Amino acid sequence: MAGDGAEFTVAVALLPLINQLRVGRISMTEHSNNDIVEQKIKEGVYIRTIRSFVKREGRLTKGQESALENQWPIMGLEHKDGLIDLVAVFGNDNPVVAEIGFGMGKSLVAMAKAAPEKNFIGIEVHTPGVGACLLEAAEQGVTNLRLYCHDAIEVLADCIPKDSLSCMQLFFPDPWHKARHHKRRIVQGAFAQNIRSSLKIDGIFHMATDWENYAQHMVEVLNAQEGYRNIATDGDYIERPEHRPLTKFEARGHRLGHGVWDMMYQRVK
Numbered sequence: 544m545a546g547d548g549a550e551f552t553v554a555v556a557l558l559p560l561i562n563q564l565r566v567g568r569i570s571m572t573e574h575s576n577n578d579i580v581e582q583k584i585k586e587g588v589y590i591r592t593i594r595s596f597v598k599r600e601g602r603l604t605k606g607q608e609s610a611l612e613n614q615w616p617i618m619g620l621e622h623k624d625g626l627i628d629l630v631a632v633f634g635n636d637n638p639v640v641a642e643i644g645f646g647m648g649k650s651l652v653a654m655a656k657a658a659p660e661k662n663f664i665g666i667e668v669h670t671p672g673v674g675a676c677l678l679e680a681a682e683q684g685v686t687n688l689r690l691y692c693h694d695a696i697e698v699l700a701d702c703i704p705k706d707s708l709s710c711m712q713l714f715f716p717d718p719w720h721k722a723r724h725h726k727r728r729i730v731q732g733a734f735a736q737n738i739r740s741s742l743k744i745d746g747i748f749h750m751a752t753d754w755e756n757y758a759q760h761m762v763e764v765l766n767a768q769e770g771y772r773n774i775a776t777d778g779d780y781i782e783r784p785e786h787r788p789l790t791k792f793e794a795r796g797h798r799l800g801h802g803v804w805d806m807m808y809q810r811v812k
């Protein structure tokens with residue numbers, strides 16, 4: 544049964560929810576590194592893909608720990624609370640920019656500080672990164688930022704209202720560069736469509752990577768999707784926009800001599 548990529552369906556279950564019945568099927572994939580990931584097909588809709596991350600918690604610094612304790616009640620959003628009302632969350636109806644996988648959050652906080660006329664939502668699974676981001680936000684006096692510490696696939700499916708975001712940012716996602724791990728890349732067709740439905744019409748999906756092969760993959764996936772327009776006017780990529788600060792992984796890419804590719808796709812329908 545074990546073995547790289549071996550898949551088996553383990554159950555078909557009826558999941559009674561509050562006022563409706565949902566048919567769920569769980570399938571599991573066992574990977575060579577023995578992590579088990581679950582895929583759930585709910586009401587015929589594929590809502591979850593193979594995980595794009597491996598949990599590596601590491602230790603929290605004292606600063607991260609106290610930021611989690613003191614700032615989470617102010618800036619934290621919980622996946623278990625379900626669909627959010629953006630106006631209620633931020634106390635205004637300013638445009639909302641979301642970012643998936645903000646890492647330690649320094650560049651996200653810099654963007655939020657530089658654009659007080661917008662609201663920002665960061666989604667990250669790495670708890671020390673969330674702690675670091677809360678700490679930086681508090682130090683910078685940033686108030687237009689809220690964070691999820693949860694898998695973005697589930698936050699998108701369950702919490703972010705449809706047609707609501709002005710921009711979704713995905714900067715330097717894990718490249719999963721071995722061919723047998725490409726299925727773990729977060730950018731896939733279903734993901735692109737979930738992002739599209741969270742965006743307003745004319746909203747932007749902004750991606751950046753320092754792996755050329757992943758950039759090509761992003762373009763290939765996004766170009767094949769209905770409802771998006773690549774806003775690049777010269778080829779597939781755009782100049783790095785000035786409003787995007789250097790991220791930690793981008794700086795690492797520079798040190799390794801990598802190039803950087805920025806892509807912006809606009810929701811057209």
Ligand SMILES: C[S@@+](CC[C@H](N)C(=O)[O-])C[C@H]1O[C@@H](n2cnc3c(N)ncnc32)[C@H](O)[C@@H]1O
Nearest residue numbers: 596644645646667668694695714715790791792
């Ligand atoms: C390579 S790091 C890049 C971090 C940051 N954007 C930067 O450029 O420095 C990718 C980040 O995405 C996060 N991540 C991966 N899959 C995720 C998911 N499904 N939901 C939320 N965060 C995710 C990882 O925990 C990691 O911190």
